[in-house]
Amino acid sequence: MNYTINQLRIFLKITQTQSVTKASEELHLTQPAVSIQLKNFQDQFEIPLTEIIGRKIFITDFGKEIAVTAENILNQIYEINYKTLAHKGLLTGRLKISVVSTGKYVMPYFLSDFLREHEGIELVMDVTNKSKVIRSLEKNEVDFSLVSVLPENLQIEKTELMQNKLYLISNTNQQFNDKIYDKSILEELPLIYREPGSGTRQTMEIFIRENKLPVKKKMELTSNEAVKQSVIAGLGCSIMPLIGIKNELQNGQLQIIPVKEFPIKSVWNLIWLKGKNHSPVALAFLDYLKNEKENIIKAKFDWFERY
CATH class of the missing domain: 3.40.190.290 (D-Maltodextrin-Binding Protein; domain 2)
Incomplete structure (x- = not known):
């Protein structure tokens, strides 16, 4: 076996998206590059990881087992990186946020300086429609979600952004x-x-x-x-x-x-599950928003108030 970390990351993303095209988009790679890495990864196994029916890719049972192992390996690698940075006294970890599609014009401005101050934080931000955003929140897959319409049947806490x-x-x-x-x-x-x-x-x-x-x-x-x-x-x-x-x-x-x-x-609201046990990174971000929210709005969205 001679697979790379990059191949593990690509294969895991393909299993999550059920699509080479979507995986390439989320990884910011070309579709041919993702296809080549998938083939190189597959060549190291005698048992198929995927199969194509029509034009759709399916993950085999063996492939699903490998995906679980790949995710565990990648999590261990992230943990090594975080421990190294934490040993230096830096705030480290992942910040996971799901954002409704229009929120991509809002959320980055509330994140940029925070991430610049804490280089040990890795941002994972999924931009999709409201239904998928709420689903990821309900499954506790993210720390926060950004929405402009609050969910009706989910117990949440929130902070208003703008x-x-x-x-x-x-x-x-x-x-x-x-x-x-x-x-x-x-x-x-x-x-x-x-x-x-x-x-x-x-x-x-x-x-x-x-x-x-x-x-x-x-x-x-x-x-x-x-x-x-x-x-x-x-x-x-x-x-x-x-x-x-x-x-x-x-x-x-x-x-x-x-x-x-x-x-x-x-109102754009940053929401999270009621009673959620926040990580140190998530708590630090909430504290940052409390102190800097008004300054960000004034500096980045002054044009907004003229309409």
């Missing part, structure tokens, strides 16, 4: 000359939705339902970036978080349609 605002937007080819429109304008515009399970979609649907608006659903897309590009291309309008459209507003690709009762407001 306000979230959602506006009705279109591309700039369309003309909206009125100073402000009634919310009934939503009945006339073809709307682009996020997929079920998205916090943005949930907020949008609650507003539409409470106001009894018979809207025209044009299409459904699986990411805010896809929605944004579709609006820019003129395929429809949408209700989107301000935090994710800053550049497009400033460069004239998108415009906010002024509508009564907009923006729809919510």
Whole structure:
């Protein structure tokens, strides 16, 4: 056997994602590089680790056993690294956070200086839709989750980070000359939705339902970036978080349609399971947020308050 740490890491990620493509994306590697490492790893075993049926990859029972061992080995390696840094008196360990997709425009700014101060901390941040974020929290797979819509059937604790605002937007080819429109304008515009399970979609649907608006659903897309590009291309309008459209507003690709009762407001909350026994790293991060949150908002999100 002559496998490498990198091969173990790649194989474990493939078993977790059930996809070479998704594994390559999460590891920030090219798909061919991941495929080559998987083949090199497989060549060291006489028993298949995976099998391809159609175009889908499946992990064999033997492969699942190897994945468990790989995870244990990698955890031991991380532990060695942490012990080395801890021996030097540094705060060490992993900080695991799951973030709803629009939260990728928020969370990094609350992490950057903290991680710079503590080089011994390894960040594991999963960016996905709200349903998967809540699932990872419920399974106690993460320290914290960032959401703008709180889960209804889960006992949690939270700390507020900052306000979230959602506006009705279109591309700039369309003309909206009125100073402000009634919310009934939503009945006339073809709307682009996020997929079920998205916090943005949930907020949008609650507003539409409470106001009894018979809207025209044009299409459904699986990411805010896809929605944004579709609006820019003129395929429809949408209700989107301000935090994710800053550049497009400033460069004239998108415009906010002024509508009564907009923006729809919510709050970005960092949440965790009630009664969770936090690690020293997680406790340090909560303490950091308590002391620095307002300074971060003032320094990084001053533009946000102008809308």
